[in-house]
Amino acid sequence: MSVQVRPLGDKDFFSWLGLFEGYSEFYENELTDEKALQVWSWIIDKNHPLTGAVAVNDDGAFVGLAHYRPVPQTLSATTGLYLDDLFVAADARGAGVGRAIMDFVKRYAKDHNLSRIRLITAADNATAQILYDQVGTRTDWVTYEIAV
Template sequence: MSPLEIRQVSAADHTAWLPLWQAYLTFYNTQLPDAVSQSTWQRLVDADEPTHSALAWQGGKAVGMVNFIYHRSNWSIENSCYLQDLLVDSAHRGTGVGRKLIEFVYATAKADGCGKVHWLTHETNATAIQLYERIAERPGLIQFRKAL
């Protein structure tokens, strides 16, 4: 098996990123207008935006995606990093790709001066939760939200 490479996306990676993005939305039973996906992509490749993305490549094929956002925090001087979207192609789950993508975010956020990385997952995502509990702490917070 060829080695896994993780690297930040460039504008040339759109055709590799888009199917993973669409699979992520499908996983969470979500549909977004094409304009939202296009805007998200434009933000991910704009150096002036706080949003970032990386792809995991194996054998010339993108097999995983992570999107993350830097933001201010009232609880620290350093920015925080919100790992918003993570997906590993179903054929590559359980092979360490997800862990490597998260570790890439840890290293990138630390190098960029962030004080922490945080994320959410659905309570039914048991497989992912098993990984997350090994590589992060579970603070016990409950999310509340209201669409506006």
């Protein structure tokens, strides 16, 4: 299967929604209509930092997505790219879709003069970690969340 990765566009909502539902299910997170519409509104709002890309197969089906945004890197006084979400549809896994998405995101970062790409994944997501270990460097940083 070959895929082409491209930025998300205004008319991609329903195809994107199917993937975003799959992503939410993968992480056992309930996706409400309100959440989906909020995230989509961020993606298509040119004044919001979140943007996204989609992987499309030869048949025109959406098989993967990524959401990313620029983020200040204070210690280097540069701007990096934070990859919030990367998801590949179950029936497209193992076909190079994740790597194609990562290549697209890396080109995006280079084209926008961003210093590095940062991302996190679940500790038990071994499949994703195989790809991330191939394209990046695992850090020693420990991630925390604080509810407010």
